[in-house]
Amino acid sequence: MSDRTMSRRDRLRAQTAAEIKSIALELMAAGGPDAISLRAIAREMGMTAGAIYSYFATRDDLVSTLIGELYTELVDAAEAARDTVPAADPGGRILAWAQTVREWALANPEGFRLIYGDPVPGYRPPEESPAREAEHRACTGLTGLVAAAWPEAGRHAGGGDYDWSAFDPGLATDVQAAFPGLPPAAVALTLRVWGRMHGLVALEIYGHLRMLTHSPAAIYRDEMIGLIASLGLSPPARDPSTAV
Structure with missing residues (x-):
């Protein structure tokens, strides 16, 4: 042959x-x-x-492949957008990551739901898979954004005292290896940043904003600018195309 x-x-x-x-x-x-x-x-x-x-x-093999490919595509896009912004501009890198997540979700609503929203009944994800690798990259990428901002963010973001026992041992080990010296409070802040990035996106994908606003892009950007300011960082200039 x-x-x-x-x-x-x-x-x-x-x-x-x-x-x-x-x-x-x-x-x-x-x-x-x-x-x-x-x-x-x-x-x-x-x-x-x-x-x-x-x-x-099996169906689970198909679902695992779908999640792995979609999640990898999302993280690839977020990392590429982040890397277009200079490392000296941590606020701009946070905004680039966040806006790319929203844009990808709007272009791939079923993919977003499969990764973050709707569990497939009876599905058990494998321990080792491309989805796990993409999840690790997403977590490391977000932690890297917070780590770059930490000198200011740590003073402005507030929050309680944390130790490493508050987090999954695998996550704690990975963060300590990737970002030596970064305190556990920065991991808590990373989860808070993730929540604010994804909250409005989830509302939009599931249709909860449809009848409430014609300007979801402007509202999302304002939320991200507020997040960046709350970390003591200089927010990027407003984009006129997202004005209400």
């Missing part, structure tokens, strides 16, 4: 796998996470159940 034939076969297989994943997200959009089913996808594609199982052995 020639390399050319194998290459064509590989391309066809990749296209079919991509279609399977796309239909899974369409089914979720229409019927929620319960609707993700290999048999339902096979019916939509005109495939036999046996044929689709040659791509994904």
Whole structure:
């Protein structure tokens, strides 16, 4: 069998796998996470159940692949946006990360729901997976944003006293290795920053802002500017395109 034939076969297989994943997200959009089913996808594609199982052995394998790819795509986008802003501008890097998360979520609402919102009934994520790796990158990236801002943020953000026992041991170990000397209070602040970044995005994705405002982008940016100011950082200049 020639390399050319194998290459064509590989391309066809990749296209079919991509279609399977796309239909899974369409089914979720229409019927929620319960609707993700290999048999339902096979019916939509005109495939036999046996044929689709040659791509994904179980529904959980498909869900794990979806979450891993989507989460990795999100983190790639957030890191790329962050890195367009100079390291000397921690407030600007926080805003770039946050706005990219919102933009990605709006472009991929089912993906956002699958990663952060709607649990798939009966799904058990594997201990080692691309999704775990992406989650680690997201956590490390956010902690890095806080670490860069910590000289000011630590004095302005407020909060209680923490020790490492307040956090998952794996998270504590990872943070201490990546950011030596960063105190546990900075990890608590990272979680608070994450909550403020994702709170309005979740309300928007789940439709709770639809009837309340025509300017969700401006409200989100103002929330992020407020977050940045609360950390004692200089907020970026207002973008006229997001004005109310």
